[in-house]
Amino acid sequence: MTRSGIRIALTKPAAAIITATILLLLLEAFSIFFNGGYFLGPMTIDVIGAWLFLAFLAWSHPGNIMIKPGWPLVSVVLLSLFWFWSGISILWTISADLTWNGFNRTGGYLAIFALGLIAGANNLARNVAAWMFLAASFAAGLYSLGVKLFPSEIVDTSGLGRTSIPLGYTNALGLLMAMALVIALYFAAAPRSPLPARLFATAAVLILLLSLFFTLSRGAFLALFAGLAIYFAFVPLRLRSLSILSIAGIPALLICWWSNRQPGLMYPSASLALRNQSAASLRLYILLALAFIVVTFISIFLAESRLHLSQQKRNILGAVVLGLFLVSLLVYAGFFVSSKPSLGEWLIQEWQAFSSSKPTGNGADRLLDISSTVRWQLWKEAIRSWKEHPIIGLGEQTFPLIHLMQRQRGVAFAKQAHGAEFDILSELGIVGMFLAGSFLCLALTLATNNFRKIRKHWHGGLAGALLSMAVIYLIHSSYDWDWNMFALTLPFFFFTGMLVGWSPVTDRG
Numbered sequence: 100m101t102r103s104g105i106r107i108a109l110t111k112p113a114a115a116i117i118t119a120t121i122l123l124l125l126l127e128a129f130s131i132f133f134n135g136g137y138f139l140g141p142m143t144i145d146v147i148g149a150w151l152f153l154a155f156l157a158w159s160h161p162g163n164i165m166i167k168p169g170w171p172l173v174s175v176v177l178l179s180l181f182w183f184w185s186g187i188s189i190l191w192t193i194s195a196d197l198t199w200n201g202f203n204r205t206g207g208y209l210a211i212f213a214l215g216l217i218a219g220a221n222n223l224a225r226n227v228a229a230w231m232f233l234a235a236s237f238a239a240g241l242y243s244l245g246v247k248l249f250p251s252e253i254v255d256t257s258g259l260g261r262t263s264i265p266l267g268y269t270n271a272l273g274l275l276m277a278m279a280l281v282i283a284l285y286f287a288a289a290p291r292s293p294l295p296a297r298l299f300a301t302a303a304v305l306i307l308l309l310s311l312f313f314t315l316s317r318g319a320f321l322a323l324f325a326g327l328a329i330y331f332a333f334v335p336l337r338l339r340s341l342s343i344l345s346i347a348g349i350p351a352l353l354i355c356w357w358s359n360r361q362p363g364l365m366y367p368s369a370s371l372a373l374r375n376q377s378a379a380s381l382r383l384y385i386l387l388a389l390a391f392i393v394v395t396f397i398s399i400f401l402a403e404s405r406l407h408l409s410q411q412k413r414n415i416l417g418a419v420v421l422g423l424f425l426v427s428l429l430v431y432a433g434f435f436v437s438s439k440p441s442l443g444e445w446l447i448q449e450w451q452a453f454s455s456s457k458p459t460g461n462g463a464d465r466l467l468d469i470s471s472t473v474r475w476q477l478w479k480e481a482i483r484s485w486k487e488h489p490i491i492g493l494g495e496q497t498f499p500l501i502h503l504m505q506r507q508r509g510v511a512f513a514k515q516a517h518g519a520e521f522d523i524l525s526e527l528g529i530v531g532m533f534l535a536g537s538f539l540c541l542a543l544t545l546a547t548n549n550f551r552k553i554r555k556h557w558h559g560g561l562a563g564a565l566l567s568m569a570v571i572y573l574i575h576s577s578y579d580w581d582w583n584m585f586a587l588t589l590p591f592f593f594f595t596g597m598l599v600g601w602s603p604v605t606d607r608g
Contacts, residue, residue, distance in 0.1 A: 113221055115159040119152045120224040123214055124231035127589050131239050131275065135266040136585025139200065145585045146207035153210045156217060166216045170545055171599050175213060177538040182209050184531055185495040192494025201496030201526075204583070208592045215596020222558070225597055229282055229561060230296075232590055236279030237303045239265055240310035243272055247313060247364055248382050250374035260367040262313040271584050273319025274575045276311035278568045278590060280323065281330050283307060285564035287347075288339035291557060294400060301396050304347035305388055312355045313364075315465050318575050326571035334563035335555060346395050350388035357384065359463040366462075474517045474578060480505045481521035485528065492528035501525055515580035522582065543569070546598035553601065562601060565594045 126148045130136030136145050166172055182205045185198070192198040218224040243262045246253060263269040286292055287300035311319060331337045363369045363377030455470055484493060484501045493501060499514045516522045523531050546569065550562045572581065572591040581587045 112159075113223070115156055116218050116221045117224050117227060119156050119214060120218050120221075120228050121231065122152050123149065123211065123589075123593065124228055124235065127232060127586065128235040128238070130584075130586035130589060131235055132242075132265045135268065135271050135587065136589070137267070137583055142200070142204060142207075142585055145589070146203050146210075149207045149210040149214065149589075153214055156214070166213065166600070170541065171216055174538060174542045174545065174599060175209075175216070177534060177541060178209050178212055181531065181534040181538060182206050184527060184534055188492065188494040188527060188531075191491060192497055194494065194497050194500050197496040197499065198494045204585075205495070207585070208588060211589055212592040212596040215593040216600035218593075219597035219600030220602040225558070225561065225601075228593065228597070229565070230286070232594075233279055233282045233286065233300065233303060236275055237283075237306060239272070240276055240279075240303075240306045243310045243313070244306065244385075247358075248378050248385075250363075250371065250378050260365060261315045262310065266584070266586060268584070269314045270316045270318055270575075270579050271581065271587060273311050273314035273316030274322065274572070274579070274581060274587055276307045276314070277319045277323035277326065277571050277575070278587070280304060280307045280311070281326055281564045281567045281571070284330065284340050284343055285334070285336065285560050287343040288336040289560055290339070294397075297400070298393065298396055301343055301347055301392055302389055304343060305351050305385075305392060308348060308351040309354060309385070312351075312358070312463075315463065317466050317468070318579055320466060322571045322575040325574050326567040329570055330563060330567040333550070333554065334560050334567075336560045342399060346392055346399070350391055354381070354384050354388060355463070473513065477502065477513055477516045478518060478521050481516040481518075481525040484525040488528060490528045490530060492524070492526045492531060495526050497526050498522055515583060517580055518578050519576045519580075519582050522580075539573070542595055542599055546595060546601075549598055549601045562598060565598055569595050569598070 126145055130141060130145055133141040136142050166175060182202070185205050186202040189195055189198045189202070218228065242265050246262050246264060261269045263272055266272045266275065283300045283303040285300075287297050287304060289297070292300070311323070331340065334340065358364045358377075358381065361377040361380075363373035363375075364381065455475075480502055481498065483505060484498075498516050499512075502513055502516075516525060519535075520532070523535055527535075546566055550559065550566050553559045553562055569591060572587065575581055576587075
């Protein structure tokens with residue numbers, strides 16, 4: 100008996116793969132609710148757990164569970180070399196303890212990538228992993244909204260302007276919501292998913308959007324827009340996905356517009372009475388939005404079952420929708436450019452604003468502020484350090500000491516350069532950057548090639564969503580410190596490994 104392409108009778112190797120997948124995604128949920136797995140204790144548990152799960156697979160069925168030879172194995176070798184290089188940097192590091200911690204963290208990512216490669220050959224493992232990641236992110240989104248919905252339960256209200264719990268960092272929470280959103284969009288649109296599952300995924304889109312908004316994370320929104328562009332350009336579910344995005348996005352947009360006008364929701368200095376008043380209205384509006392989603396989705400689902408469009412007509416309609424969206428963007432860009440008296444002067448002003456360290460404003464206006472805050476200064480410090488030691492760097496995870504030696508008066512202390520490429524250059528030099536870049540280029544090429552092969556297959560939509568999620572992570576990590584957050588980097592390495600190890604023809608399990 101089969102359903103949705105998933106075999107119910109599992110072989111022993113497949114059962115072992117699925118068991119390891121479930122355990123790893125439970126580790127992801129643990130990381131999310133323990134400050135993103137950033138601090139040493141949770142990070143150590145994550146690293147040990149990843150290697151134990153990989154060892155469990157190797158021990159249980161060594162002859163049936165292996166990494167495919169060829170280019171996938173080369174990607175493992177490249178990541179292993181990067182891990183090795185980060186480890187031997189302890190020989191010249193300026194802080195051995197920091198380098199040792201970074202070495203362990205990178206080793207955990209290597210084990211996770213290998214687990215993803217193995218799990219990529221199993222249908223059920225892929226779907227279970229994606230659903231569990233969505234469920235964990237949905238729970239985190241609900242938890243973060245609790246700050247706005249139940250302010251009386253919050254002991255410390257100093258950070259209530261922008262939500263950050265449970266990860267403890269607003270931009271990290273925003274990125275998690277953005278990564279999960281494309282997964283929710285796919286499951287809500289996938290016709291093979293049962294109605295309750297699609298309905299849950301559609302409701303998850305609403306919660307993820309609201310949680311993302313309250314982080315006011317400019318970087319997360321930017322990365323999400325890029326990921327959605329890839330999703331709608333290549334995933335063959337664009338009409339259904341656009342419908343889902345409209346059903347959940349319209350009420351989310353209205354709630355966000357209203358929330359931005361409420362000081363009790365957007366400003367840390369608001370009184371508790373004002374917070375409670377706004378929270379009561381917000382709870383009502385979210386319930387109404389969820390009711391709207393349920394009624395609208397079921398109505399569309401019933402109508403969809405009676406309306407049969409050929410695949411050719413669906414492709415044409417999808418292309419028309421995508422074309423209209425692109426034309427709208429071009430028209431808006433044209434009006435925007437024409438509204439400026441001098442494009443050159445405007446670009447100079449924006450560059451000056453970006454390279455300044457001025458703080459951003461409050462509320463949704465922050466999303467339109469182009470200031471890099473402290474990032475520009477951190478990047479310059481990283482580049483200066485790299486120029487002093489261009490080949491080998493100063494050692495893995497040593498940027499905090501680099502920053503202490505170079506930071507200017509008035510610049511806040513930071514432990515990372517807020518950009519993976521700047522961290523790698525300053526800490527591991529050209530050698531580290533070459534190894535990391537080679538691994539990423541090869542892994543993304545293999546993942547894209549596999550997606551191209553299965554794009555029109557029934558599970559091609561999931562591969563496209565995972566590829567979009569990987570792009571969201573890579574864009575965001577280029578200007579933030581996501582590498583040090585296990586809750587963010589674990590899904591990137593695991594799902595990228597799945598894409599590289601995807602078996603489009605002979606799925607096991």
